[in-house]
Amino acid sequence: MDFILSNARLVSMRPGDAGYQVTEPQNITIQHGKITAIEATKPVAKACASFDCTGKLVTPGLIDCHTHLVFAGSRANEFEMRLKGVPYQEIAKQGGGILSTVKATRDASLQQLIDMALPRLDGLIRSGVTSVEIKSGYGLTLDDELKMLRAAKALESHRAVRVTTTLLAAHALPPEYSQRSDDYIEHVCQTIIPAVAEEQLASAVDVFCESIGFSLAQTEKVFQAAKQYGLKIKGHTEQLSNLGGSALTASYDGLSVDHIEYLDTQGVQALAKSNTVATLLPGAFYFLRETQLPPIEELRAHNVPMALATDLNPGTSPFADLTMMMNMACTLFRLTPEEALRGVTCHGAKALGHGDSRGQIAPGFDADLAIWNVAHPAELSYQQGFPQLHARVVEGAFYPV
Ligand code: NIG
Ligand code: FE
Numbered sequence: 377m378d379f380i381l382s383n384a385r386l387v388s389m390r391p392g393d394a395g396y397q398v399t400e401p402q403n404i405t406i407q408h409g410k411i412t413a414i415e416a417t418k419p420v421a422k423a424c425a426s427f428d429c430t431g432k433l434v435t436p437g438l439i440d441c442h443t444h445l446v447f448a449g450s451r452a453n454e455f456e457m458r459l460k461g462v463p464y465q466e467i468a469k470q471g472g473g474i475l476s477t478v479k480a481t482r483d484a485s486l487q488q489l490i491d492m493a494l495p496r497l498d499g500l501i502r503s504g505v506t507s508v509e510i511k512s513g514y515g516l517t518l519d520d521e522l523k524m525l526r527a528a529k530a531l532e533s534h535r536a537v538r539v540t541t542t543l544l545a546a547h548a549l550p551p552e553y554s555q556r557s558d559d560y561i562e563h564v565c566q567t568i569i570p571a572v573a574e575e576q577l578a579s580a581v582d583v584f585c586e587s588i589g590f591s592l593a594q595t596e597k598v599f600q601a602a603k604q605y606g607l608k609i610k611g612h613t614e615q616l617s618n619l620g621g622s623a624l625t626a627s628y629d630g631l632s633v634d635h636i637e638y639l640d641t642q643g644v645q646a647l648a649k650s651n652t653v654a655t656l657l658p659g660a661f662y663f664l665r666e667t668q669l670p671p672i673e674e675l676r677a678h679n680v681p682m683a684l685a686t687d688l689n690p691g692t693s694p695f696a697d698l699t700m701m702m703n704m705a706c707t708l709f710r711l712t713p714e715e716a717l718r719g720v721t722c723h724g725a726k727a728l729g730h731g732d733s734r735g736q737i738a739p740g741f742d743a744d745l746a747i748w749n750v751a752h753p754a755e756l757s758y759q760q761g762f763p764q765l766h767a768r769v770v771e772g773a774f775y776p777v
Contacts, residue, residue: 388736441683447690587617615636685720
């Protein structure tokens with residue numbers, strides 16, 4: 377049966393300038409979870425299920441293409457340490473940081489991980505999110521990585537949201553592999569990736585390519601294994617230093633390179649020649665009080681699509697609010713509100729490998745929408761902490777706030 381959203385003022389986020397223009401009121405027809413028609417508003421036949429948007433603004437449902445929202449424990453103590461001057465890398469080297477979350481996550485049951493993740497997911501949903509990517513990476517054993525991915529997938533049966541999962545077993549070196557990082561990478565490639573592929577628990581593989589993570593050569597090994605098992609590739613690259621992980625990810629036809637504060641001109645050029653999206657994570661930039669800005673101007677000049685995400689995690693970005701990231705991207709990185717909205721719609725979709733079906737309002741695209749109590753799309757980046765969201769549509773079904 378058709379579902380019709382009538383009187384919707386659309387911001388379609390289609391390519392080109394018109395994609396950011398607010399249209400006159402339109403009717404959107406939805407069938408089997410897909411948008412089938414968009415036409416000038418006319419009276420809706422009585423037999424149809426419908427919702428009258430009364431001229432409210434409708435955008436694609438927001439896409440958070442990079443989160444670590446399944447985890448246990450808190451790192452508030454490390455926040456206090458960092459404020460006293462201990463650097464993030466130093467805390468990591470002392471066995472804190474990612475590894476303190478690993479300990480808490482290993483100790484938690486599947487059900488506890490789900491229960492702890494739901495309020496974080498609710499925060500994202502309140503900011504208009506209809507699709508979210510969730511990474512593993514706080515388990516670092518086969519069983520604990522599988523547990524995290526199962527918890528992430530289970531969230532879909534608790535909330536109206538689409539979840540995409542990514543295996544990030546190469547996030548940090550687990551203590552039991554101390555001084556044996558090549559052995560751990562071998563374990564990731566020979567055991568964890570095949571098991572995850574077999575159970576179809578993730579669609580992509582990510583690596584933290586960094587001095588406190590894994591080297592370029594180790595990253596490449598993981599990418600090769602991912603490719604062998606038909607999984608897509610993503611990278612945490614150039615966050616704290618420049619190891620060349622972004623160019624490597626692009627050379628493996630990766631979906632996205634994420635963070636990229638230390639990306640250099642060569643890296644930007646590699647992205648420009650590829651299909652890889654540059655994902656900006658202003659929450660982590662802000663929370664780590666980073667001063668090195670990602671090369672926004674160069675990315676723009678080379679037409680590299682820029683996605684934008686929360687990076688929601690306990691260590692570097694404890695923020696469950698995607699519109700707040702739009703605000704931060706504008707204030708900290710000088711993105712325009714249009715670029716910020718593209719970052720969480722069409723470009724976020726591309727960073728998940730769903731660029732042809734999500735993140736735009738057009739016939740044939742998924743009926744995932746956000747209905748807002750605002751007059752102009754720039755307001756989504758502008759004011760924060762107000763109840764701006766009116767309702768969401770996910771797979772064609774209507775969810776009031
Ligand atoms: O995206 N950079 C590596 N991973 C996360 C941080 C994880 C943590 O500190 O717990 C990030 O910033
Ligand atoms: Fe991250």
